[in-house]
């Protein structure tokens with residue numbers, strides 16, 4: 001929050017600052033904020049992870065560590081139900097992320113950004129089945145019809161685009177899973193890498 005200041009008062013503050021600085025140049029560190037920091041604050045992550053520790057959410061300093069984009073995404077995916085049930089302000093919308101926002105959030109939180117291992121697509125197919133994705137989705141044929149066929153016509157061309165697509169559909173999935181009486185599938189990092197690797201290979205659009 002910006003403390004309240006009348007216009008005259010602001011003028012005075014600026015004038016005083018000018019005098020105090022004299023001829024000393026301003027430090028270059030008045031630099032721009034990291035674009036991922038902007039996302040972290042504007043999407044409400046900071047409210048729980050920095051300002052208020054809602055439900056003992058780990059502090060930003062703990063969230064920031066060396067991990068790959070999908071490792072981070074798995075962490076986000078797994079906490080989606082808890083987060084959805086406890087959004088800091090009532091009536092808040094789900095913080096959807098564009099692929100660009102996902103990418104910069106990753107580079108803000110991920111330190112040196114280690115790479116994901118190459119996907120094991122065979123295992124990815126097993127994950128798809130065992131996580132119940134086909135309860136709602138089809139894969140190039142009849143199975144779940146509640147949601148789109150996962151075999152194609154995605155224009156998801158990067159890891160960040162896939163990570164964002166998974167994140168953005170979490171609340172729909174939470175609601176539909178509750179309706180159908182199935183558990184929300186939590187997912188480990190490597191499982192997510194393999195799953196997305198398999199889906200990308202099956203994306204007939206590419």
Ligand code: HEC
Pocket residue numbers: 040043044045046047048049054055056057058062063072075076078079082083084086087088095105
């Ligand atoms: C309503 C409060 C709330 C909001 C908003 C929220 N989180 Fe969380 N987050 C939590 C809590 C509580 C946990 C710990 C419990 C858990 O992991 O289920 C957590 C855990 C996490 C984890 C897993 C912990 C780890 O180090 O792997 C990640 C990653 C994460 N949050 C990222 C985010 C990001 C990114 C946003 C913004 C898009 C966000 N969170 C918004 C409450 C919140």
Ligand code: HEC
Pocket residue numbers: 128131132133134135136137146147148150165166168169170172173174176177180185195
């Ligand atoms: C309970 C039903 C349900 C389950 C289970 C489910 N989904 Fe979805 N999924 C949906 C719905 C509904 C949408 C479309 C609405 C949306 O994007 O919010 C969707 C959208 C998606 C999208 C985004 C598509 C796009 O157009 O960007 C992807 C990717 C996806 N699901 C993958 C999965 C994977 C992988 C699993 C298994 C871990 C899974 N889904 C499990 C209901 C489900």
